[in-house]
Amino acid sequence: MDEQLTSGKLQHVRLGYLCRLQTGLTVDGTRELDGDVVTRPYLRVANVQAGHLNLDSVSNITVPRAMAKRSELRSGDVLMTEGGDLDKLGRGTVWRGELDGCLHQNHVFALRTNPERLDARYLAWVTQSGYGRSYFESTGTKTTNLASTNSSKILDFRIPLPELSEQLRIADFLDAxxxxxxxxxxxxxxxxxxxxxxxxxxxxxxxxxxxGHSTRLVPLKYLARDVSVGIVVTPAKWYVDDGGVPALRGLNVQPGRILSESLIRISDKGHAENRKSRLNADDVVVVRTGQAGAAAVVPREFDGANCIDLIIVRLGNKLDPRYVTYVLNSDYAKGQVGLNSVGSIQAHFNVGAMKQLPIPAASRSEQAAKVAILDREIGSMDALSERLSAQDRLLTERRQALITAAVTGQLDVTTARPAHDRDF
Incomplete structure (x- = not known):
């Protein structure tokens, strides 16, 4: 296989010709620890983020000294994770010697570049570019919830390789x-x-x-007409690609709103066999697993839809749906949900706890008045927050486009205007 490919004026070189890949330690509770051993900090996948490190919680490991030497990080190593979310595969982060004698887990690869040919910072920027993301996302092995890569795929990555002096200029430009x-x-x-x-x-x-407020609190079950749960387990045979009945899941429920993204559909047979989980407009649905407690009113367009693993609160005539969602999405209710949730990986909130959740008692007219005040007082803040989020998305896209243009030769960083001369 040729060492390099040429695209226009910029050559593309296989990463394996430019650096050495170091694998990390496998955690083994049965490993013999007699003799010459050392205890060192070591990085796990959770410590290696996209473009930065999270060293708030670093574990220690005790291993034979010779084994530690083979997995010790050096300043300038580029760290990449083996598995995780698809969009994070292969994203390089430069290790700058933050912890003395630090080791790394076998699910974290350390790439040690040939400094005469490849700058570590430049390599990290290439992996974060659209060009790098395209490679790793297309070659990653995908499972239901995770994706993974391996040392062969990393070393086979062909990176655009300008002269070392140009790599340094690009890295400096992108850093700033x-x-x-x-x-x-x-x-x-x-x-x-x-x-x-x-x-x-x-x-x-x-x-x-x-x-300290003297508000009277009443368990939800005494105010709502019914509190139940949607389909808990949905057989695969019920899922359909076209047609069918929409079914809301936890992914579709955000505090105060229902999202249509990632909406699934179930067959008419599945819908017919689960009448109790059918939704009516103005029901309140509450997430049970993940973002437990997040609540939203079912809008008219989902009247008659079904739901999966959601708590359904049918309100009757004592409760205003907007009032209920304001209460359930408050920090007070989140605290109640947290106290009654189980699960170390994902919080899980059950329907029995929801029935017992105390909410402020008020007449329908009082509820409507409170909703009107909240809509007026915080509506402008929510609108501003949405605008800020939209700007964040544009800035993030701008950042990605800038990185991609710089490392693929579409942007000449020597003639780019300094940051203080430009506005975004």
Whole structure:
């Protein structure tokens, strides 16, 4: 196989010719630990994020000294994870010696570049570009919930390879430009966090959920007409690609709204066999697993739809659906859900706990008045938050496009205007 391919003026070289791949340690509780052993910090997949490291929680491991030497990280290594979400496969992060003598798990690869031919920072940027993402997402092995790559696929990746001096210019340019974009994204996250705190404070004040408030709380089961659960297990034979009946899942329920993305459909037979999980407009559905407790009103377009693994609150004439969702999406209700959820990996909230969840008692007219106040007071904040989120998406797209253009030769970084001369 040829070492390099040429595309226009930019050669593409197989990564295996430019660096060495180091595999990590396999955790083995039965390993013999007598003799010359050392205890060192070691990185797991959770520590290696897209473009950065999360070292808030780093485990230690005790292994024979010779084994540790074979898996010790060096400053300048480029870390890549073997498995996880498809869009994170192969995303490189440069290790800068943050922890002395640090080792790495076998599910984290360390690529040690030939510094005379390939700059580590440049390699990391290539893996984060659209060009790199296309390669790893197309070659990754996909399962139901995860994807994975391997050392052969990583080493077979052909990267655009300009002269080393140009690699350094590109890496410097992207370090500066992406830092500016990341700062803007960070400021927007801070704004959204502050608005979320203000939003919650107003919600608690209006609903009477502030600590020390004398609001009368009544278990939901005494106010709602019925609290039940949708289809818990859906046989594969019920799923259909076309036609059929829409079925809402936890993925479709966000606090205060229903999303049509990732909507599935079930056969008419499945729908007929599960009458109790059919939805009516103005029912309130609540997530049981994952984002447990998130609640939304069923809109008119989903009247008659079915649902899977959702709690269904049929309100009757004592409760306003918007009032109920404001209560259930409050921090107060989230705390109640958290206390009654089980599961170490994904929180799971059951229908019995939902029936017992205390909510503020109020007449229908009082509920309507509170909803009107909340809509007025926090509606503008929600609209601003949506605009900020839309801007974040544009900034993220801009960041990705900039990286891709720089590493594929579409952007000459030597003539690009400095950041202080441009506006996004």
């Amino acid at each position: 430009e992406t830092a500016r974009i990341d700062l803007l994204l960070s400021k927007r996250r801070q704004m959204r966090d502050l608005m979320a705190l203000r939003r919650e404070r107003i919600t608690e004040q209006v609903l009477g959920l502030e600590e």
